[in-house]
Amino acid sequence: MLLANMAVAHIIYGLFHEQALLRRHPPPQTNMLDDLAAFFEELGVKLDLRTAGALHNTLNETVGNDQYSAARKEVLTHMCSRPMQMAQYFCTGVLRDETLFRHYALNVPLYTHFTSPIRRYADIIVHRLLAASLGSGHQFGLDKSDIQKQADHCNAKKSASKKVQELSTDIFFSVFVKECGPLESEAMVMGVLDQSFDVLVLRYGIQKRVYCNVSIVY
Incomplete structure (x- = not known):
């Protein structure tokens, strides 16, 4: 699935340089990351935060065979998620700096959602771009401002759904504790x-x- 999404991203960006709908994941917030690295260093834990892959490998290296090590990894993973930013849809014609196109979590230069049923609206635009790239669909008529408008809409809905999910989790956990507690x-x-x-x-x-x-x- 990831390879398909990356391949489609390269195809539509190559042929629709100004209109491709891609998905980028900005790197973690620098100030929070520096504070986190300094905090872990005081604890004797050296994290490699250069890429998501390097961070993943570092976290795995902290795990031993005892229960404490597994718990420590869970805490470290939770703390490392704090500086992370949300992935975003964008139009390549609006965000022209290709260095900002990267997907930090996946560590790839170009990415999009071609096979994501839970994000069907973005899929539709990407499918139309791909069809036009292959010459098997109608001519693609949206300009970069239209694409960015839809990208902003998808980003806003994703952010709202994330907040609702978090609040819903808190509510249901409270109900669970009330009915089954004390825990x-x-x-x-x-x-x-x-x-x-x-x-x-x-x-x-x-x-x-x-x-x-x-x-x-x-």
């Missing part, structure tokens, strides 16, 4: 604040903030 599970501390601390509940794969009842005496 006990091991957790690892992700961060410590003034009057609270964040933990990753390993059994359920969720992060929660625990507030402390601190009495301040003057």
Whole structure:
């Protein structure tokens, strides 16, 4: 599937240099990445953050045979997801700098969605571009502004659906705890604040903030 998507991306970009609908994944936010690397270095963990593949290999190297190592990898993976940005659809005629076309997570220069049933609208545009490239469809009539408008629409809907998914997960987990709780599970501390601390509940794969009842005496 990935090879098909990459091949189609190269074809439509080669023949429709100004109108290709591609999908890019920007690299992680630099300032957050630097802070994360410095934090891990203090813990004695050196992460290679140059590419997604290098990061994946580094995380795998941190895993040993004991239960603690597996838990540590889960925490590291969760923390490494924070600086990551969302992938976006774009029109090549609007974003002209080819260095920005790359897909960081997949580590490829050109990518699109040709075989993604859950993103059918983007698929339709890419299919029409490919058909026109092969001379087996109607002439493609959308200009770069039309393509970018549809790309922005797809990006906005994807962002909205992600937020709804996260909120839905929180709601259903709350219902689950209410009906089946109280629940006990091991957790690892992700961060410590003034009057609270964040933990990753390993059994359920969720992060929660625990507030402390601190009495301040003057």
